[in-house]
Amino acid sequence: MSPTNAGVWCLERGTEGYPPALLELGDDAPERLNGCGSERLVRELAFDETVTIVGSRHPSSYGLEVAEGLGNLLAAAGLTVVSGMALGIDAAVHRGALAAGGPTVAVLGGGPDVVYPRSERRLYERLVASGAVVSEVPAGTRPGPGCFPRRNRIMAALGKMTIVVEAAQPSGSLITAEQAQGLQREVGAVPGRVTTRVAAGTNALLADGAAFIRDAQDVLDRLLGVGISDARRAGPSLDPDLARVADAVEGDATSPDAVALATGMGPGDAAVALARLELLGYLRADAGGRYARTTLRIPEAATTLTP
Amino acid sequence: MLATTRTFSLLGVEVREVHVEVDVCQRGLQTFSLVGLPDAAVRESRERVRSALENSGFKFPQHRITANLAPADLRKAGPSFDLAIAAGLLVASGQLPAERLDGVVLAGELALDGSIRPVSGALAMAEAARRLGVRAIAVPAANGSEAALAGVPRVVPLERLDQLPLVGTDEQPPDPPPFELSLNGAAPNAPDLSDLRGQPYLREALEIAAAGGHSLLIVGPPGAGKSLAARRLPSIMPPLTRSDAMEVLRVASACGPLGRNGLSVRRPFRAPHHTISTAGLVGGGSPPRAGEVTLAHRGVLFLDELGEFSREALEALRQPLEEGTVAITRARGAVELPCRFMLVAASNPCPCGRGEGSGECECQPGSMRRYRAKLSGALADRIDISVAVDRPTAVEMGANGGADSAGVRARVAAARERQERRLGPGRCNADMDLAELRFAARLTRAAKRTLAQGHAQLGLSGRGHDRVLRVSRTIADLAASERIDAEHVARAIALRRRGAE
Numbered sequence: 016m017s018p019t020n021a022g023v024w025c026l027e028r029g030t031e032g033y034p035p036a037l038l039e040l041g042d043d044a045p046e047r048l049n050g051c052g053s054e055r056l057v058r059e060l061a062f063d064e065t066v067t068i069v070g071s072r073h074p075s076s077y078g079l080e081v082a083e084g085l086g087n088l089l090a091a092a093g094l095t096v097v098s099g100m101a102l103g104i105d106a107a108v109h110r111g112a113l114a115a116g117g118p119t120v121a122v123l124g125g126g127p128d129v130v131y132p133r134s135e136r137r138l139y140e141r142l143v144a145s146g147a148v149v150s151e152v153p154a155g156t157r158p159g160p161g162c163f164p165r166r167n168r169i170m171a172a173l174g175k176m177t178i179v180v181e182a183a184q185p186s187g188s189l190i191t192a193e194q195a196q197g198l199q200r201e202v203g204a205v206p207g208r209v210t211t212r213v214a215a216g217t218n219a220l221l222a223d224g225a226a227f228i229r230d231a232q233d234v235l236d237r238l239l240g241v242g243i244s245d246a247r248r249a250g251p252s253l254d255p256d257l258a259r260v261a262d263a264v265e266g267d268a269t270s271p272d273a274v275a276l277a278t279g280m281g282p283g284d285a286a287v288a289l290a291r292l293e294l295l296g297y298l299r300a301d302a303g304g305r306y307a308r309t310t311l312r313i314p315e316a317a318t319t320l321t322p
Numbered sequence: 323m324l325a326t327t328r329t330f331s332l333l334g335v336e337v338r339e340v341h342v343e344v345d346v347c348q349r350g351l352q353t354f355s356l357v358g359l360p361d362a363a364v365r366e367s368r369e370r371v372r373s374a375l376e377n378s379g380f381k382f383p384q385h386r387i388t389a390n391l392a393p394a395d396l397r398k399a400g401p402s403f404d405l406a407i408a409a410g411l412l413v414a415s416g417q418l419p420a421e422r423l424d425g426v427v428l429a430g431e432l433a434l435d436g437s438i439r440p441v442s443g444a445l446a447m448a449e450a451a452r453r454l455g456v457r458a459i460a461v462p463a464a465n466g467s468e469a470a471l472a473g474v475p476r477v478v479p480l481e482r483l484d485q486l487p488l489v490g491t492d493e494q495p496p497d498p499p500p501f502e503l504s505l506n507g508a509a510p511n512a513p514d515l516s517d518l519r520g521q522p523y524l525r526e527a528l529e530i531a532a533a534g535g536h537s538l539l540i541v542g543p544p545g546a547g548k549s550l551a552a553r554r555l556p557s558i559m560p561p562l563t564r565s566d567a568m569e570v571l572r573v574a575s576a577c578g579p580l581g582r583n584g585l586s587v588r589r590p591f592r593a594p595h596h597t598i599s600t601a602g603l604v605g606g607g608s609p610p611r612a613g614e615v616t617l618a619h620r621g622v623l624f625l626d627e628l629g630e631f632s633r634e635a636l637e638a639l640r641q642p643l644e645e646g647t648v649a650i651t652r653a654r655g656a657v658e659l660p661c662r663f664m665l666v667a668a669s670n671p672c673p674c675g676r677g678e679g680s681g682e683c684e685c686q687p688g689s690m691r692r693y694r695a696k697l698s699g700a701l702a703d704r705i706d707i708s709v710a711v712d713r714p715t716a717v718e719m720g721a722n723g724g725a726d727s728a729g730v731r732a733r734v735a736a737a738r739e740r741q742e743r744r745l746g747p748g749r750c751n752a753d754m755d756l757a758e759l760r761f762a763a764r765l766t767r768a769a770k771r772t773l774a775q776g777h778a779q780l781g782l783s784g785r786g787h788d789r790v791l792r793v794s795r796t797i798a799d800l801a802a803s804e805r806i807d808a809e810h811v812a813r814a815i816a817l818r819r820r821g822a823e
Contacts, residue, residue: 073686102688134688212684270710271523271816282523287809290816294775302694302820303541303671304710 023154024054032058037172045151051127052147067097067174069188070104071181071213078181083111084310088231090117092244097173104180119146124166125158171195178203182216189216203228250311260288269305325413328427329406331398332443334610334657335576337450343390344410350386358391361399370432371408378436378483383415399609402441405430422490425457436483440464445575448472466498503567503587515554516726520718527709529730532558533737534796535750537665542711544675548668552624556589557727560735566620573619590621596630604638610650610657615642618663628667629697643704706789708819737799751796763791768808790814
């Protein structure tokens with residue numbers, strides 16, 4: 016595909032509309048910010064309501080689920096979600112934000128009109144249609160070595176907070192976190208399994224004192240103050256049997272057999288309950304048929320089961 | 323002098339009548355030519371016939387011999403023409419009175435010492451002989467019992483060529499006893515469901531699949547008992563009817579002699595390796611040979627590691643799955659082979675096999691996506707039920723096995739009976755067309771609501787919707803309920819195939 020200049024706009028440093036947050040990079044602030052998609056979104060970027068989420072290109076399904084959920088709920092809460100459109104976590108974050116119809120900005124390593132990675136072309140098109148993509152390099156530039164660490168400083172500068180979902184050690188996501196720290200920005204990390212390689216970096220960040228991010232609510236409490244905004248949408252109320260099954264799934268029972276074992280139900284009844292919860296939006300199943308909880312909150316009345 | 327004898331040529335699992343005309347001409351050089359599109363095995367028949375005749379105390383005529391296999395445009399393959407050619411030679415050379423073979427068809431391969439070897443397709447030949455209204459069929463003794471199933475007035479089992487003059491006389495060998503068809507389905511040494519430890523959900527899925535004839539995909543890590551479970555599926559399927567059993571035998575007979583001792587007719591289980599070629603899977607070649615789908619007729623075709631099969635092979639499975647027959651078309655005509663089978667497939671959850679939910683999976687997103695795409699592309703719209711399994715826990719492994727096949731089979735048979743009453747004999751829920759589905763799927767109001775939720779929340783496609791309806795019909799049949807309830811729909815939704823919409 017030959018790159019085109021159609022639809023590319025540019026914000027120059029020192030002119031009106033250039034994101035003030037970037038000026039904090041000092042001499043290292045990009046001369047110009049080239050973009051595609053909504054120029055207005057970038058011009059009106061509110062620093063206090065912008066959050067950067069990054070992570071591994073080889074995430075686990077847990078990481079993807081968390082990333083998509085964060086993107087979705089934070090965008091739904093009105094924050095602007097910034098990420099890098101890379102495979103894995105970054106793409107999941109954008110997808111989640113787009114699904115919520117919320118504003119989201121991708122910072123690219125190459126020109127703003129160069130789709131990289133190519134397999135994310137559909138995502139790129141959606142971003143241009145209802146969000147924005149920006150880059151400091153001119154239109155048509157293919158990303159080369161060195162582009163991405165440079166790109167990371169822009170992401171770190173744009174967000175009031177930078178959250179890492181999954182990162183091995185060392186990794187580009189950790190570079191972003193370091194740069195955010197250098198800019199006195201808050202850094203958060205999502206905890207992972209201590210035995211998993213893709214969680215080594217995030218767990219190390221937590222050990223070093225990064226904010227502990229379990230869900231979107233943790234982010235909102237940090238950014239806006241505790242109790243200002245409730246992230247999780249509540250679902251319909253559940254009868255006690257269904258609530259018990261949802262509880263079992265949260266307790267790592269992912270198949271009908273495991274749920275049956277955990278709750279004492281028959282496997283057929285467990286399957287029915289799982290299907291009902293899936294229909295209500297409380298569960299999601301992967302292609303292999305294994306269930307996991309979604310971020311949908313169970314209303315209080317139904318959760319007071321355990322004596 | 324000219325003589326004509328009758329035999330059959332095997333084409334797939336069907337046979338065509340072939341006339342063998344033998345002319346022994348006193349003038350000319352001493353030759354033996356064979357015409358009428360014979361293949362190599364048939365052409366070599368000349369050498370076998372010559373030796374067998376001489377070693378059986380007959381004289382091989384030292385004259386110009388021409389044997390013609392009619393119709394001449396049908397390609398003849400295999401060694402089963404030997405006996406008819408030898409008989410024609412004996413009649414044409416005056417060593418055997420022609421009347422003896424009036425209304426008799428013959429099939430058999432000759433050994434050089436004059437003994438007669440069994441042939442493939444003897445059952446189909448005997449059935450064709452009955453339709454032709456012949457007086458008797460002479461077959462190798464080893465094929466006697468299968469031929470006797472067909473109901474020809476007389477079956478003459480021959481051990482050696484020198485018994486041929488006895489055919490049509492009072493001294494001909496007595497009719498062999500036909501195979502005993504034990505149709506109760508409970509073959510004594512067949513693998514039983516009680517071997518499956520734990521896995522109650524998989525058991526239910528197997529029962530539902532067997533009850534409705536639904537194709538099934540089992541997803542789980544190595545060692546979860548996927549193929550162990552699949553192998554036990556025939557044991558919970560309803561017993562074969564007599565006509566189904568004859569179809570199974572006819573296919574088995576066409577692919578090799580059935581042997582002399584009564585075998586119990588059970589539902590076949592075929593598990594081809596994933597390196598199998600397309601022709602090996604659905605049949606093909608020239609002359610056309612039956613593939614695994616035909617060998618699995620009325621039984622189970624098990625594809626382990628579904629994602630590893632070649633795309634072409636899986637694509638080629640579509641039409642047989644839908645139509646229940648394979649048509650192999652060659653320049654010299656088409657052959658149709660039966661293939662009504664239940665498809666069971668198994669797959670690892672991801673390329674490394676550990677499963678992404680396990681927390682140990684280290685598959686790259688790219689390879690995962692390719693694996694998924696292949697898996698969900700493969701026969702996506704032909705698989706009704708998908709079930710995830712885990713390795714059984716240590717407690718489950720140590721426990722006694724679960725219930726055995728007999729009880730499950732009884733429930734399955736009862737559910738099938740309900741379906742046959744609704745749809746007609748031999749039919750099951752899996753092969754309902756859309757009109758039948760609309761008629762058969764009587765939903766309660768709550769069930770309709772559940773299904774509507776499925777559309778809204780899960781984005782069920784039209785096809786996915788129909789599959790859920792078919793499976794919930796079966797679940798209701800197992801519960802002996804005419805109406806489909808919300809619970810039946812919910813279970814069918816839990817069993818649906820994901821990521822294939």
